[in-house]
Amino acid sequence: MSDVQEATDQFLGVNLGEKEGSVGVTGSGLPAGSEPLQVTIGATVPTGFEQTAADEVSEKLKSTCTISKDRGKIYFDISVESLAQVHSLRSVDNLFVVVQEFKDFQFKSTKEEVLKDFEELAGKLSWSEPLKVWELNSNFKKKKTKRKKVTQNSNKGKTHNGQGDKKDEKGDKKEFTSGVLEPQILDYYENPAIKEEISTLVGDDSVSCQEENDERAGEEMDAQVLKFRVTCNRAGEKHCFTSNEAARDFGGAVQEYFKWKADMTNFDVEVLLNIHDSEVIVGIALTEESLHRRNITHFGPTTLRSTLAYGMLRLCAPQPGDIIVDPMCGTGAIPIEGATEWSHCYHIAGDNNSLAVNRAANNISSLLTKTQTKEGRASWGLPIDAAQWDICSLPLRTASVDIVVTDMPFGKRMGSKKRNWNLYPACLQEMSRVCRPGTGRAVLLTQDKKCFTKALSGMGHVWRKVHTVWVNIGGLHAAVYLLKRTPQAFVHPSEDRDRGARW
Numbered sequence: 001m002s003d004v005q006e007a008t009d010q011f012l013g014v015n016l017g018e019k020e021g022s023v024g025v026t027g028s029g030l031p032a033g034s035e036p037l038q039v040t041i042g043a044t045v046p047t048g049f050e051q052t053a054a055d056e057v058s059e060k061l062k063s064t065c066t067i068s069k070d071r072g073k074i075y076f077d078i079s080v081e082s083l084a085q086v087h088s089l090r091s092v093d094n095l096f097v098v099v100q101e102f103k104d105f106q107f108k109s110t111k112e113e114v115l116k117d118f119e120e121l122a123g124k125l126s127w128s129e130p131l132k133v134w135e136l137n138s139n140f141k142k143k144k145t146k147r148k149k150v151t152q153n154s155n156k157g158k159t160h161n162g163q164g165d166k167k168d169e170k171g172d173k174k175e176f177t178s179g180v181l182e183p184q185i186l187d188y189y190e191n192p193a194i195k196e197e198i199s200t201l202v203g204d205d206s207v208s209c210q211e212e213n214d215e216r217a218g219e220e221m222d223a224q225v226l227k228f229r230v231t232c233n234r235a236g237e238k239h240c241f242t243s244n245e246a247a248r249d250f251g252g253a254v255q256e257y258f259k260w261k262a263d264m265t266n267f268d269v270e271v272l273l274n275i276h277d278s279e280v281i282v283g284i285a286l287t288e289e290s291l292h293r294r295n296i297t298h299f300g301p302t303t304l305r306s307t308l309a310y311g312m313l314r315l316c317a318p319q320p321g322d323i324i325v326d327p328m329c330g331t332g333a334i335p336i337e338g339a340t341e342w343s344h345c346y347h348i349a350g351d352n353n354s355l356a357v358n359r360a361a362n363n364i365s366s367l368l369t370k371t372q373t374k375e376g377r378a379s380w381g382l383p384i385d386a387a388q389w390d391i392c393s394l395p396l397r398t399a400s401v402d403i404v405v406t407d408m409p410f411g412k413r414m415g416s417k418k419r420n421w422n423l424y425p426a427c428l429q430e431m432s433r434v435c436r437p438g439t440g441r442a443v444l445l446t447q448d449k450k451c452f453t454k455a456l457s458g459m460g461h462v463w464r465k466v467h468t469v470w471v472n473i474g475g476l477h478a479a480v481y482l483l484k485r486t487p488q489a490f491v492h493p494s495e496d497r498d499r500g501a502r503w
Helices: 003-011 050-061 080-087 111-124 128-154 164-168 182-188 205-210 212-217 243-258 306-315 333-341 354-375 417-434 449-457 493-502
Strands: 015-019 022-026 038-044 065-067 073-079 094-102 196-201 227-235 269-276 279-285 323-326 346-351 384-388 403-407 441-446 463-473 476-485
Touching: 038 080, 038 128, 050 065, 050 073, 050 080, 050 306, 073 080, 080 128, 094 128, 111 243, 128 279, 227 243, 243 269, 306 333, 306 441, 306 463, 306 476, 323 333, 333 346, 333 354, 333 384, 333 403, 346 354, 354 384, 417 449, 441 449, 441 463, 449 476
Parallel strands: 227 269, 323 346, 323 403, 346 384, 403 441
Antiparallel strands: 015 022, 038 073, 038 094, 065 073, 094 279, 196 227, 269 279, 441 476, 463 476
16 A cells, blocks of 8 residues: 555545634544545646646546646546545646636736735635645655655665754654755746746745744744745736735735744745636645656756656557667666556666766666665566667667657757757667667657757658657757657668669
């Protein structure tokens, strides 16, 4: 039984009483015979892979999924009993439970009127059920954090985290809060299609500062008072207010309604205010850091998100027994994700850089250790291997590979645009050699679209473009190309020239 499922079973009946704008936690269960709690979950996903995420939700949760007009977000309804499965989704970055959705919010003509509406909105929303889901989620995170600390203590002689002692001094309620602000905000809201603003404010900061000394003096008395922040994500050109102003006024009203304490970094609850044109969605975050960090412990200069790696692998529909190769693996995000989700295939990670191969090997080792620790016994291992090689001369037999999936050099942090003009054609040629004619597939990610298009135009006899997914990678507009290997057998260019000379 997974940690989330175990927590779900234990805390399914937990109630959060709501009275006079305050929330208290009790241990009472739900009335016998009550219906399972139904909630709407929102998820941020890699832009361009919304349909892939929707397909995964439909496949694994049997739930109908709605793709938001705000790129990079999906919504679906679940029973709270399915919370464990939601956390196991491979294509989502961050999760939140929806408090209420307004598809056509009527914004007033002046800034003062709009902000007044935001203030009044906090008291009109139905918070009870979303907060039950948040409480259930929080208990799972507490349990997971305790387990991680036990593991860290057992390895104390091997490694030491300078922040560990500070973390131990905090109570259980603070264990599952995040101390990192900026990376999380960027993870939550990556929107390349339209201009957007992101602001994180919590109630009235001046009030928080004035009460800081009182909080320290009465820390034990306030142990059960929740801390919160409000994060506003605004996209659209026709708003007469800023994200700062919306978060400030809505956050102040939330603070007044619940009597929670404002804390920008060491918070328990993160309230989300998502505004896209006339659509307004209020939610409560269920993840503190993006789920895309799940497999990688040794990062490189261009580490690919695990969620994006999953989307790329899913595009090529791996079948049992397929041999899947990432010839430019970097830290190994793609083959590691593949070995985790498609264990019936064999995955090979390779790179020409020895440092990259070492990082990939270390990440594979970490994942294997994690798997063995979770299962509590020795594992048979993972269907994955790593090697150092030259992408233009792979040590693989001709027509021996079913799928090639890789993140090609953008020419920004790694390589250069000039080098790509020679590298891309050579890569496509070598990939066509090792891929099986007629059935082989390739899924290639690149931001250097001009160079790739030119290289592909000269490979029409061996590669056929099937589909293109437009994605956003750290603010760069990139593309994922799905290619199909034609039935034509590979002929080395030197053999082709010799044949032409004989004629």
